[in-house]
Amino acid sequence: xxxxxxxxxxxxxxxxxxxxxxxxxxxxxxxxxxxxxxxxxxxxxxxxxxxxxxxxx
Amino acid sequence: xxxxxxxxxxxxxxxxxxxxxxxxxxxxxxxxxxxxxxxxxxxxxxxxxxxxxxxxxxxxxxxxxxxxxxxxxxxxxxxxxxxxxxxxxxxxxxxxxxxxxxxxxxxxxxxxxxxxxxxxxxxxxxxxxxxxxxxxxxxxxxxxxxxxxxxxxxxxxxxxxxxxxxxxxxxxxxxxxxxxxxxxxxxxxxxxxxxxxxxxxxxxxxxxxxxxxxxxxxxxxxxxxxxxxxxxxxxxxxxxxxx
Numbered sequence: 001x002x003x004x005x006x007x008x009x010x011x012x013x014x015x016x017x018x019x020x021x022x023x024x025x026x027x028x029x030x031x032x033x034x035x036x037x038x039x040x041x042x043x044x045x046x047x048x049x050x051x052x053x054x055x056x057x
Numbered sequence: 058x059x060x061x062x063x064x065x066x067x068x069x070x071x072x073x074x075x076x077x078x079x080x081x082x083x084x085x086x087x088x089x090x091x092x093x094x095x096x097x098x099x100x101x102x103x104x105x106x107x108x109x110x111x112x113x114x115x116x117x118x119x120x121x122x123x124x125x126x127x128x129x130x131x132x133x134x135x136x137x138x139x140x141x142x143x144x145x146x147x148x149x150x151x152x153x154x155x156x157x158x159x160x161x162x163x164x165x166x167x168x169x170x171x172x173x174x175x176x177x178x179x180x181x182x183x184x185x186x187x188x189x190x191x192x193x194x195x196x197x198x199x200x201x202x203x204x205x206x207x208x209x210x211x212x213x214x215x216x217x218x219x220x221x222x223x224x225x226x227x228x229x230x231x232x233x234x235x236x237x238x239x240x241x242x243x244x245x246x247x248x249x250x251x252x253x254x255x256x257x258x259x260x261x262x263x264x265x266x267x268x269x270x271x272x273x274x275x276x277x278x279x280x281x282x283x284x285x286x287x288x289x290x291x292x293x294x295x296x297x298x299x300x
Contacts, residue, residue, distance in 0.1 A: 001096060004106040006171040013110045013164040017117070020156050021269070027152070028276045035283035042290045049289045 064142050066282050073279045080272040087265035094258035101255065110168040112259055116266035117161035121189060122224055124154020124270070128196065129221040132214035142278075144210045145285075147217060148200050149277035153270055155193035162186060173237055181230035182238035185223060192220040206288075 003010050091112070101108035127150045134143025165183070166176045177183065196213045203209020231240045242250040251259070 002106070003109070004100070006105070006107050009167045009171050010106060010109050013113055013167045016163050016167075017113045017160050020160050024153065024156050024273055028273055028280065031280045032276065032283070035280055035287060038287045039283055039290070042287065042294070045294075047290045047294050049286060049293065 064140060066142060066145075069142060070279060070282060073275050077272065077275060077279075080268060080275065084265060084268040084272050087261060087268055091258060091261040091265045094261055098258045099254050104172055107168060107171050108255060110164050111255075112262045114161060114164040114168055115259060116263040117157045117164060118186070119263060120266055120270050121154055121158030121161050121186070122227060123267075124150050124157060125189060125192070125217070125220060125224060127274075128154065128217040132217040135210055135214040136218070141285075144214070145278050145281045146274075147214060148210070149274055149281050151193055151197045151200060151213075153273055153277065155190060155197065157266075157270070158186065158190045158193060162190060169237075175237075178237050180236040180238060181234040182227065182236050185227045185230050189220075189223055189227065192216065192223065196220075 095109060095112040098109070098112075100106045128147045131143045131147035131150065134140045135147060162183075165186075169178075170176050196216050199209050199213040199216060201209075203212065230236060231238050
């Protein structure tokens with residue numbers, strides 16, 4: 001594939017797009033694992049959204 | 058299941074968990090086809106190979122605007138019906154819309170240099186797109202820095218509705234003012250002005266990027282619902298500690 005005299009501009013465009021999309025995907029995936037872990041820790045301590053479970057009080 | 062039930066966060070989470078793997082697979086397949094077609098598409102008779110930047114720039118511009126449209130509809134849900142899922146949808150869309158607007162501006166700049174001879178010019182289309190990015194950053198600041206999340210959400214929703222005025226300005230800027238940017242060539246009266254050999258890869262790439270947007274949006278909404286649950290539980294824990 002010949003990208004011609006402006007190959008740098010084309011490659012830079014695809015590289016920037018790939019980088020931004022990769023950052024978005026990493027943000028969503030890491031955020032999900034952080035929230036799941038924190039939620040799991042709180043539930044393990046008996047905390048619910050309506051207060052502490054009776055058996056843990 | 059009636060559609061209204063999906064407005065329940067728990068049912069929504071269940072639906073997202075079921076739909077997300079399919080959306081991811083579909084996005085990957087469409088990107089594979091779109092990139093293959095884009096790489097093998099012929100060069101433009103005037104612009105040469107730089108037309109390949111269009112396969113990124115145009116979908117990113119559409120999604121930058123669609124993201125704000127989505128936030129505006131969600132803002133109505135937040136302000137009129139005060140539905141928490143509307144607020145979640147608006148908050149999750151903001152960074153995605155900002156990212157695609159940023160991609161649009163950067164790829165546009167990189168396309169402009171070989172085509173127009175300049176990276177940037179303060180004409181109506183480019184400036185209104187930059188304003189969109191600044192509006193996105195404003196909404197994100199309101200969502201993420203407000204001490205009271207409820208007040209931050211309402212302020213962000215008002216900004217989303219006010220900022221929607223910018224969408225027709227972006228769309229029609231090339232018709233209303235003299236700009237360096239070319240006029241509409243895909244969605245216009247009388248059909249597309251682009252040759253099918255270039256148009257089809259563009260439409261497939263646009264479909265792939267749109268699927269990517271919705272996949273990330275659903276995943277970000279799921280994260281936001283979990284974050285709110287964590288916050289509620291931490292508040293319960295703090296209240297019990299003080300009791």
